[in-house]
Amino acid sequence: MKIATWNVNSLKIRLPHVLDWLAEHKPDALCLQELKMEDKAFPHEALAEAGYQAATNGQKTYNGVAILTPTAASDIVRDLPGFADEQKRIIAASVDGVRVICGYFPNGQAVGSEKFEYKLRWLAALTEWVREEMARHPKLVLTGDFNIAPEARDAHPEWTDEIHVSEPERAAFRALTDLGLVDAFRLFEQPERSFSWWDYRMLAFRRNFGLRIDHILVSEPLRAACRSCAVDKAPRRLERPSDHAPVVLDVDA
Structure with a gap:
């Protein structure tokens, strides 16, 4: 199973x-962030x-998340339950027996x-909700743009x-991993200065001046089923790219 996250x-x-x-x-699941569009404008046909x-x-204009799958996902939850918030930052769905939170x-x-x-x-509310989700769904993936460089x-x-x-x-971030979650990227040997975001300014990508x-x-x-996890820098090299690159996990789930 291949699961990826990408702030587009x-x-x-x-x-x-x-x-x-x-x-x-x-x-099998591509989790997108910063859609910057309302649901009615989403390009379902394409x-x-x-x-x-x-x-x-x-x-509209800000935030927005989505989970793309080849077949319909189930048990979809939108927004953090019990946390009053107009900002659209969370979506969760079950995909082939894995609970995916974007x-x-x-x-x-x-x-x-x-x-x-x-x-x-927001992070505190997320942590408590993820704790509840993990009790219901032992196979769980929490992914997305965390806006935190943990180390x-x-x-x-x-x-x-x-x-x-x-x-x-x-x-x-540690409070999330203390729930029993593991940073899949760090399960594998990685190049030094591995980042997933680079500012558009100051030639940051060319200089590899970034953050993970x-x-x-x-x-x-x-955990034991994870086979690889890596940043795919190729889309960041395209014309008019996102300032983020996809992170991709291969797991035998």
């Missing part, structure tokens, strides 16, 4: 990239022609800001901004 930073702009990537890689269906949770985690803007406090509240090696050494690398954010903030966490029953 506007599906309207990046749809050709997504369609080409689906044709080449044929994932994706159907590519052999995919979509469960969506969209929002999230676009808040950015947080700056440490100490109101948006940062919202990020921490020093996940940020370029010259990264000086506190956001994404602050201790409160990293503690929130896109993650795939797996529950313990899936």
